[in-house]
Amino acid sequence: MKVRSISTLGDYLREQRRNAELSLRQLADLAGVSNPYLSQIERGVRKPSAEVLQQLAKALRVSAEVLYVRAGLLDPSEEEGQEDRSVEMAIRADPALSVRQKRVLLDIYSSFRREAHEEEISEPLRESTTRNRAARRARQED
Template sequence: MSAARDDLADDAGEDPPASSWAGQINMLGQFIRTQRQLAKLSLREMAAMTQVSNAYLSQIERGLHQPSLKVLQAIADALQLSTEQLLAQAGWNTGRNGKAGSDAPSTEDVIRADPRLTPEQRTALISVYRSFVGESSD
């Protein structure tokens, strides 16, 4: 049924439906939860590290709220990730040179979009990819 709504929005020349944005926020929340679990942090521990309530973090992880940039930065710091990685998960273009399609995000986007991978497999594959790219960049 959502495909029908997508078609209607395309035909009317409107912005993409809110459901696609909600899906992106949900994916961001799942990514944050997976990263937190891999770091073996409880919600309360991460709340203390980020100065964000555990209830709000839980809502972010469940895709119920879109976090602000400040909250994303705090979460990234707690999870020892770059803010750019979380911004990319949130669907914001973070290319340093302002051009769409820089190498790292496009590779990571392909990994994230692969329906054959579980969230844990995506996270592991992206981590391995980043470890190789990080060693050879700069």
Template sequence: MDKKQIGEKVDQAASTGRMKLGELGSFIRDQRKAARLSLRKLSDQAGISNPYLSQIERGLRKPSAEILQSIAKALQISAETLYIRAGILDERRDSDTISAILQDPYLSEAHKRSLVEIYNNYLQLSAEAPKAATVKDVTG
């Protein structure tokens, strides 16, 4: 990888970061408008300064998780929604139930397998259900 390619990689990473902040900001602004709130109203309710909220919406600043939490609460949406958009949290997979079972910290491997199997049996009894997912499908 020569210098030109390294330069391109860096530029790409930088603009990707900015895009993420812009998306988050746009999303917050959209939610705010959907809630019929002015920027000042939302900032008051979230307990943050209105210039700062403005900067966040325009993607100029990267707010901490705490600020995101405050905004989410004021918007009456889940904080996780904002965390996901901010890149703090991963997006849940499609096969939530199996995924949740497999990641449960309190289940043994044997119990996990049993639950997955029971779950798949139940799916087969439901005409509207998708094709039964396997453990392999989930772990990829």
């Protein structure tokens, strides 16, 4: 199987395992694979099957897709972009929404994104203004 980079999948798995504060043996047991095999995977010596990736994902409580992408089994454009632009893209792609509804939702979403960014800079006044503007626009769509 094609691994994106020898170090990508294995490093990610090791990182997630450490984040979860699990030893190699503990994760292997949870995932139902042998601990030497998990060690080999983490070090890039072996390329695990998708089923093993599923088991590891479940044990680490991450999405299997994340591991598939890192293992080269799914295209990143189908997975990575989801987090950045997934709300925008999802709204645009939703067949149940009219063009108008999409525009309203996208505007509100954009305001919220801007607002969340400005909350980091701590400007509560701007926040209130932005939200009023978004709500007014929603009403004007009637």
